[in-house]
Amino acid sequence: DAGVIQSPRHEVTEMGQEVTLRCKPISGHDYLFWYRQTMMRGLELLIYFNNNVPIDDSGMPEDRFSAKMPNASFSTLKIQPSEPRDSAVYFCASSPLPFGVGETQYFGPGTRLLVL
Amino acid sequence: GENVEQHPSTLSVQEGDSAVIKCTYSDSASNYFPWYKQELGKRPQLIIDIRSNVGEKKDQRIAVTLNKTAKHFSLHITETQPEDSAVYFCAASSSGNTGKLIFGQGTTLQVKP
Numbered sequence: 011d012a013g014v015i016q017s018p019r020h021e022v023t024e025m026g027q028e029v030t031l032r033c034k035p036i037s038g039h040d041y042l043f044w045y046r047q048t049m050m051r052g053l054e055l056l057i058y059f060n061n062n063v064p065i066d067d068s069g070m071p072e073d074r075f076s077a078k079m080p081n082a083s084f085s086t087l088k089i090q091p092s093e094p095r096d097s098a099v100y101f102c103a104s105s106p107l108p109f110g111v112g113e114t115q116y117f118g119p120g121t122r123l124l125v126l
Numbered sequence: 127g128e129n130v131e132q133h134p135s136t137l138s139v140q141e142g143d144s145a146v147i148k149c150t151y152s153d154s155a156s157n158y159f160p161w162y163k164q165e166l167g168k169r170p171q172l173i174i175d176i177r178s179n180v181g182e183k184k185d186q187r188i189a190v191t192l193n194k195t196a197k198h199f200s201l202h203i204t205e206t207q208p209e210d211s212a213v214y215f216c217a218a219s220s221s222g223n224t225g226k227l228i229f230g231q232g233t234t235l236q237v238k239p
Contacts, residue, residue, distance in 0.1 A: 041225040052231045060225060105225055114160045115227060117169040
Protein backbone atom coordinates (compact mmCIF):
# COMPACT_ATOMS: atom_id res chain seq x y z
CA ASP A 11 0.00 0.00 0.00
CA ALA A 12 1.26 3.49 -0.83
CA GLY A 13 0.13 4.92 2.48
CA VAL A 14 -1.76 8.18 2.88
CA ILE A 15 -1.24 10.42 -0.13
CA GLN A 16 -1.40 14.20 0.01
CA SER A 17 -1.11 16.83 -2.67
CA PRO A 18 0.36 19.25 -3.26
CA ARG A 19 3.44 18.74 -1.08
CA HIS A 20 4.22 22.44 -1.14
CA GLU A 21 1.99 25.41 -1.84
CA VAL A 22 2.90 29.08 -1.98
CA THR A 23 0.07 31.50 -2.52
CA GLU A 24 -0.87 35.09 -1.95
CA MET A 25 -3.21 36.35 0.70
CA GLY A 26 -6.81 36.22 -0.44
CA GLN A 27 -6.37 33.29 -2.79
CA GLU A 28 -8.23 30.02 -2.48
CA VAL A 29 -6.18 27.00 -1.43
CA THR A 30 -7.28 23.38 -1.83
CA LEU A 31 -5.41 20.54 -0.17
CA ARG A 32 -6.08 16.96 -1.14
CA CYS A 33 -5.84 13.63 0.62
CA LYS A 34 -6.24 10.00 -0.33
CA PRO A 35 -6.48 7.74 2.74
CA ILE A 36 -5.22 4.19 2.96
CA SER A 37 -7.69 1.89 1.29
CA GLY A 38 -10.10 0.35 3.78
CA HIS A 39 -9.56 2.97 6.47
CA ASP A 40 -12.87 4.32 7.73
CA TYR A 41 -11.49 7.35 9.57
CA LEU A 42 -9.84 10.39 8.04
CA PHE A 43 -8.31 13.25 9.99
CA TRP A 44 -7.04 16.70 9.03
CA TYR A 45 -4.38 18.29 11.26
CA ARG A 46 -2.51 21.56 11.20
CA GLN A 47 0.99 21.85 12.66
CA THR A 48 2.77 25.06 13.61
CA MET A 49 5.61 25.83 15.99
CA MET A 50 3.37 27.94 18.18
CA ARG A 51 0.33 25.69 18.42
CA GLY A 52 1.76 22.24 17.83
CA LEU A 53 -0.41 19.57 16.21
CA GLU A 54 -4.08 20.63 16.05
CA LEU A 55 -6.96 18.44 14.92
CA LEU A 56 -9.12 20.42 12.53
CA ILE A 57 -11.80 17.91 11.52
CA TYR A 58 -12.32 14.21 11.15
CA PHE A 59 -14.61 11.93 9.17
CA ASN A 60 -16.00 8.47 9.74
CA ASN A 61 -17.28 6.67 6.64
CA ASN A 62 -17.17 9.98 4.74
CA VAL A 63 -19.34 11.78 7.31
CA PRO A 64 -17.85 14.70 9.29
CA ILE A 65 -17.93 13.76 12.97
CA ASP A 66 -16.18 16.62 14.72
CA ASP A 67 -15.25 19.93 13.11
CA SER A 68 -14.78 21.86 16.33
CA GLY A 69 -11.12 22.41 15.48
CA MET A 70 -11.80 24.25 12.25
CA PRO A 71 -10.53 27.77 12.93
CA GLU A 72 -13.23 29.76 11.20
CA ASP A 73 -15.61 29.86 8.27
CA ARG A 74 -12.75 30.33 5.85
CA PHE A 75 -11.94 26.65 6.32
CA SER A 76 -14.08 23.87 4.89
CA ALA A 77 -13.54 20.15 4.37
CA LYS A 78 -15.32 17.52 2.32
CA MET A 79 -15.09 13.80 1.78
CA PRO A 80 -17.17 12.93 -1.28
CA ASN A 81 -16.10 9.28 -1.23
CA ALA A 82 -14.03 6.82 0.75
CA SER A 83 -10.85 7.53 -1.20
CA PHE A 84 -10.72 11.32 -1.36
CA SER A 85 -10.95 14.34 0.88
CA THR A 86 -10.26 18.04 0.46
CA LEU A 87 -9.49 20.86 2.84
CA LYS A 88 -10.20 24.28 1.42
CA ILE A 89 -9.17 27.71 2.70
CA GLN A 90 -10.93 30.67 1.14
CA PRO A 91 -9.71 33.36 1.39
CA SER A 92 -6.28 32.42 2.68
CA GLU A 93 -4.36 34.57 5.16
CA PRO A 94 -0.68 34.64 6.20
CA ARG A 95 -1.57 33.13 9.60
CA ASP A 96 -2.78 30.01 7.78
CA SER A 97 0.83 29.20 6.91
CA ALA A 98 1.53 25.78 8.41
CA VAL A 99 2.02 22.14 7.58
CA TYR A 100 -1.29 20.39 7.02
CA PHE A 101 -1.36 16.65 7.63
CA CYS A 102 -3.98 14.16 6.66
CA ALA A 103 -4.15 10.88 8.58
CA SER A 104 -6.29 7.77 8.34
CA SER A 105 -7.20 4.93 10.67
CA PRO A 106 -9.00 1.64 10.10
CA LEU A 107 -11.10 1.35 13.24
CA PRO A 108 -11.68 2.80 16.71
CA PHE A 109 -8.78 2.08 18.96
CA GLY A 110 -10.63 -0.42 21.05
CA VAL A 111 -10.32 -2.96 18.27
CA GLY A 112 -8.09 -1.38 15.68
CA GLU A 113 -4.90 0.47 15.09
CA THR A 114 -3.43 3.90 15.29
CA GLN A 115 -3.54 6.79 12.84
CA TYR A 116 -1.21 6.82 9.84
CA PHE A 117 -0.06 10.21 8.65
CA GLY A 118 0.48 11.44 5.14
CA PRO A 119 3.63 13.38 4.17
CA GLY A 120 1.91 16.73 4.72
CA THR A 121 1.36 19.87 2.67
CA ARG A 122 3.61 22.78 3.52
CA LEU A 123 1.54 25.93 2.96
CA LEU A 124 2.97 29.42 2.81
CA VAL A 125 0.60 32.34 2.40
CA LEU A 126 2.36 35.58 1.51
CA GLY B 127 -12.15 19.20 28.15
CA GLU B 128 -9.82 16.44 27.11
CA ASN B 129 -6.17 17.30 27.56
CA VAL B 130 -2.74 15.70 27.38
CA GLU B 131 0.21 17.40 29.08
CA GLN B 132 3.70 16.42 27.95
CA HIS B 133 7.02 17.14 29.66
CA PRO B 134 9.70 18.21 29.13
CA SER B 135 9.32 20.35 26.04
CA THR B 136 13.02 19.93 25.24
CA LEU B 137 15.49 17.28 26.34
CA SER B 138 19.20 17.03 25.62
CA VAL B 139 21.18 13.89 26.44
CA GLN B 140 24.58 12.43 25.64
CA GLU B 141 24.75 9.52 23.27
CA GLY B 142 24.35 6.30 25.23
CA ASP B 143 22.33 7.87 28.03
CA SER B 144 18.65 7.21 28.65
CA ALA B 145 15.82 9.62 27.88
CA VAL B 146 12.42 9.75 29.57
CA ILE B 147 9.38 11.71 28.38
CA LYS B 148 6.25 11.91 30.51
CA CYS B 149 2.61 12.56 29.67
CA THR B 150 -0.50 13.06 31.76
CA TYR B 151 -4.01 12.69 30.41
CA SER B 152 -7.30 13.97 31.75
CA ASP B 153 -9.90 11.54 30.40
CA SER B 154 -10.13 8.45 32.58
CA ALA B 155 -11.92 6.64 29.72
CA SER B 156 -8.89 6.87 27.43
CA ASN B 157 -7.74 3.35 26.61
CA TYR B 158 -5.10 3.69 23.89
CA PHE B 159 -1.80 5.58 24.11
CA PRO B 160 0.48 5.82 21.07
CA TRP B 161 3.82 7.57 20.78
CA TYR B 162 4.91 9.23 17.57
CA LYS B 163 8.35 10.29 16.39
CA GLN B 164 8.65 13.17 13.96
CA GLU B 165 11.97 13.88 12.31
CA LEU B 166 12.63 17.31 10.88
CA GLY B 167 10.48 17.92 7.81
CA LYS B 168 8.86 14.50 8.00
CA ARG B 169 5.50 13.10 9.07
CA PRO B 170 4.77 11.79 12.58
CA GLN B 171 5.32 8.05 12.68
CA LEU B 172 4.19 5.56 15.28
CA ILE B 173 7.04 4.07 17.29
CA ILE B 174 5.22 2.27 20.07
CA ASP B 175 1.77 2.13 21.64
CA ILE B 176 0.12 0.70 24.71
CA ARG B 177 -3.41 -0.18 25.65
CA SER B 178 -5.03 0.33 29.02
CA ASN B 179 -5.01 -3.34 29.94
CA VAL B 180 -1.18 -3.40 29.87
CA GLY B 181 1.21 -1.71 32.29
CA GLU B 182 4.40 -1.84 30.23
CA LYS B 183 5.53 -2.62 26.72
CA LYS B 184 9.03 -2.87 25.26
CA ASP B 185 10.43 -2.84 21.76
CA GLN B 186 14.21 -3.06 21.67
CA ARG B 187 15.54 0.22 23.11
CA ILE B 188 12.09 1.75 23.54
CA ALA B 189 9.62 1.11 26.34
CA VAL B 190 6.38 2.67 27.45
CA THR B 191 4.81 2.47 30.90
CA LEU B 192 1.25 3.28 31.88
CA ASN B 193 -0.16 4.15 35.29
CA LYS B 194 -3.94 4.25 34.91
CA THR B 195 -4.56 5.30 38.50
CA ALA B 196 -2.39 8.36 38.16
CA LYS B 197 -3.37 8.85 34.50
CA HIS B 198 0.13 9.17 33.24
CA PHE B 199 2.35 7.31 30.82
CA SER B 200 6.00 7.58 29.90
CA LEU B 201 8.35 6.83 27.03
CA HIS B 202 11.77 5.45 27.88
CA ILE B 203 14.59 5.33 25.36
CA THR B 204 17.76 3.54 26.43
CA GLU B 205 21.23 3.71 24.87
CA THR B 206 20.26 6.77 22.88
CA GLN B 207 21.81 7.37 19.47
CA PRO B 208 22.06 10.55 17.38
CA GLU B 209 19.36 9.21 15.05
CA ASP B 210 16.94 9.28 17.99
CA SER B 211 17.02 13.08 17.75
CA ALA B 212 13.50 14.18 16.79
CA VAL B 213 10.26 15.53 18.20
CA TYR B 214 8.26 12.95 20.15
CA PHE B 215 4.50 13.22 20.65
CA CYS B 216 2.39 11.29 23.07
CA ALA B 217 -1.35 10.89 22.51
CA ALA B 218 -4.38 9.48 24.26
CA SER B 219 -7.56 8.19 22.69
CA SER B 220 -10.70 10.22 23.19
CA SER B 221 -13.41 8.52 25.22
CA GLY B 222 -16.12 6.58 23.43
CA ASN B 223 -13.85 4.92 20.87
CA THR B 224 -14.46 7.77 18.46
CA GLY B 225 -11.15 7.23 16.70
CA LYS B 226 -9.93 10.63 17.83
CA LEU B 227 -6.50 11.15 19.43
CA ILE B 228 -5.57 13.96 21.82
CA PHE B 229 -1.92 14.88 21.29
CA GLY B 230 0.60 16.31 23.72
CA GLN B 231 2.61 19.36 22.75
CA GLY B 232 5.71 17.41 21.83
CA THR B 233 9.24 16.96 23.20
CA THR B 234 12.27 17.90 21.17
CA LEU B 235 14.96 15.34 21.95
CA GLN B 236 18.56 16.10 21.07
CA VAL B 237 21.13 13.34 21.39
CA LYS B 238 24.66 14.71 21.38
CA PRO B 239 27.38 12.49 19.89
